[in-house]
Amino acid sequence: MMFDKTVAALSTPYGRGAIAMIRMTGGDALKIASAVFRAKNGKSLSDQPSNHAVYGQFIYDGSVIDDGVATVYRAPLSYTGEDMAELCCHGGVLVSSLVLRSLIDAGACAAEGGEFTKRAFVNGKLRLTSAEAIMDIIDAETVGALKLAGGANRGLLSKEAEELYNELKHLIAAAYAYIDYPDEDMTDVTVLELKERIRSLIERAEALKDTYKTGFAVCEGVRTVIAGRTNVGKSSLLNMLTGEQTAIVTEIPGTTRDVVTGSVICGQIKLKLSDTAGIRETDDTVERIGVLKARQTMKDAQLVLAVFDGSKPRDEEDDKLIAELLSLSVPVIAVINKSDLPQSADYDGIFERTVRISAKNKEGKEDIAKAAEELFTGGAIDYDKPHLINERQYAQISSFISSCRSALDALMRGETQDVACFDLEEALSAAAGLDGRDIKDDIVDEIFSKFCVGK
Ligand SMILES: Nc1nc2c(ncn2[C@@H]2O[C@H](COP(=O)(O)OP(=O)(O)OP(=O)(O)O)[C@@H](O)[C@H]2O)c(=O)[nH]1
Numbered sequence: 158m159m160f161d162k163t164v165a166a167l168s169t170p171y172g173r174g175a176i177a178m179i180r181m182t183g184g185d186a187l188k189i190a191s192a193v194f195r196a197k198n199g200k201s202l203s204d205q206p207s208n209h210a211v212y213g214q215f216i217y218d219g220s221v222i223d224d225g226v227a228t229v230y231r232a233p234l235s236y237t238g239e240d241m242a243e244l245c246c247h248g249g250v251l252v253s254s255l256v257l258r259s260l261i262d263a264g265a266c267a268a269e270g271g272e273f274t275k276r277a278f279v280n281g282k283l284r285l286t287s288a289e290a291i292m293d294i295i296d297a298e299t300v301g302a303l304k305l306a307g308g309a310n311r312g313l314l315s316k317e318a319e320e321l322y323n324e325l326k327h328l329i330a331a332a333y334a335y336i337d338y339p340d341e342d343m344t345d346v347t348v349l350e351l352k353e354r355i356r357s358l359i360e361r362a363e364a365l366k367d368t369y370k371t372g373f374a375v376c377e378g379v380r381t382v383i384a385g386r387t388n389v390g391k392s393s394l395l396n397m398l399t400g401e402q403t404a405i406v407t408e409i410p411g412t413t414r415d416v417v418t419g420s421v422i423c424g425q426i427k428l429k430l431s432d433t434a435g436i437r438e439t440d441d442t443v444e445r446i447g448v449l450k451a452r453q454t455m456k457d458a459q460l461v462l463a464v465f466d467g468s469k470p471r472d473e474e475d476d477k478l479i480a481e482l483l484s485l486s487v488p489v490i491a492v493i494n495k496s497d498l499p500q501s502a503d504y505d506g507i508f509e510r511t512v513r514i515s516a517k518n519k520e521g522k523e524d525i526a527k528a529a530e531e532l533f534t535g536g537a538i539d540y541d542k543p544h545l546i547n548e549r550q551y552a553q554i555s556s557f558i559s560s561c562r563s564a565l566d567a568l569m570r571g572e573t574q575d576v577a578c579f580d581l582e583e584a585l586s587a588a589a590g591l592d593g594r595d596i597k598d599d600i601v602d603e604i605f606s607k608f609c610v611g612k
Pocket residue numbers: 385386387388389390391392393394405406407408409410411412413414433434435436494495496497498514515516517518
């Protein structure tokens with residue numbers, strides 16, 4: 158992938174503000190910027206020293222429209238690895254768009270979303286995991302998400318990906334040497350050792366794969382459904398957790414029919430909540446559709462908050478719902494609501510985690526947060542360990558593991574090393590893809606298209 162165009166974009170949010178920054182990257186960046194920016198020191202931007210900011214004036218259609226600062230970078234010492242100019246003008250909607258328009262009139266093309274970071278990646282300035290983490294930094298809503306997206310985890314993940322890749326690469330090379338020269342004493346990898354080393358690679362990759370449970374809970378948020386029978390207080394719980402009166406609450410059973418959504422930060426993780434229709438048999442057409450939707454949302458969820466009314470005796474319908482919940486392959490936290498009323502139902506020991514709350518009195522949010530946090534982080538996040546933070550990384554490590562397993566199975570069946578090497582090469586390409594060492598152009602395009610313009 159080569160970039161012959163010089164591109165420009167507004168890198169600060171579109172709108173009124175103190176300062177706006179227009180960025181440009183590519184071979185002609187300095188020449189084009191010189192046509193738009195007149196430095197006070199009289200030198201053209203192309204003649205300014207690298208990594209320096211200069212004060213000057215912005216020219217639009219032959220007239221001065223603003224003053225500001227331009228910073229010059231030269232390849233390869235820039236964010237993208239190309240020549241770059243960063244132009245800061247005042248943050249008016251009109252002035253920033255006129256500066257951008259002048260650059261385009263002078264020969265720049267409009268940058269696509271994520272184009273700067275894509276160029277940085279393609280030009281070898283960033284590993285793919287680091288490029289992805291930049292988007293997560295921009296989207297981060299919690300300190301935990303920032304920590305996982307930030308420098309430390311990026312470095313750790315990149316290092317782990319590189320070590321998995323290198324160990325496997327050496328293993329394959331040694332195995333091929335053994336295949337080609339079995340009698341020479343030039344290899345140290347016997348079949349027995351090969352099996353052992355594949356096993357330990359799988360173990361290490363499994364440990365990395367397990368971190369995604371925490372990574373997605375912190376960075377993306379857990380798809381959480383609030384489910385239960387009618388009138389148990391599901392909508393009251395949604396409102397209590399989000400702190401907003403999003404869902405309608407009434408004493409009439411069957412109030413909620415559509416799926417009502419909201420989100421909440423629980424300690425270090427984020428829950429993406431869906432309040433659903435109460436589960437019951439009904440002749441009402443609209444409500445029946447709501448119940449169907451509720452069941453579908455339960456199946457697709459990553460966490461169920463199963464709400465029960467602790468003030469009512471547990472009956473057959475409750476037991477049916479309990480059986481249904483237990484048959485799901487989704488973790489369930491039982492939320493026994495209405496603790497402000499005399500309690501007449503026992504739900505202890507049914508689900509792995511049970512909390513008691515009063516949605517009406519807004520009591521129990523911390524207990525739900527703690528239970529959810531424990532489920533997804535094991536209680537505390539070890540920020541010194543590398544964490545996977547998106548689905549692409551998870552898919553890549555999963556395919557690494559399954560190819561390593563196939564290689565191991567082949568060796569266990571008594572197949573020769575070259576059969577195993579076929580699978581190991583697949584695994585190597587998965588490890589390479591984790592950090593973008595060997596990734597197809599269309600996947601690169603897909604990843605960077607999610608970025609904002611100007612990043
Ligand atoms: N005493 C008491 N009442 C509550 C509590 N939580 C909810 N309620 C009441 O229970 C009734 C039903 O509450 P909702 O939140 O609408 O219940 P729901 O489960 O969403 O009901 P549907 O949408 O009909 O399935 C309302 O009258 C609430 O005020 C609670 O903690 N204590």
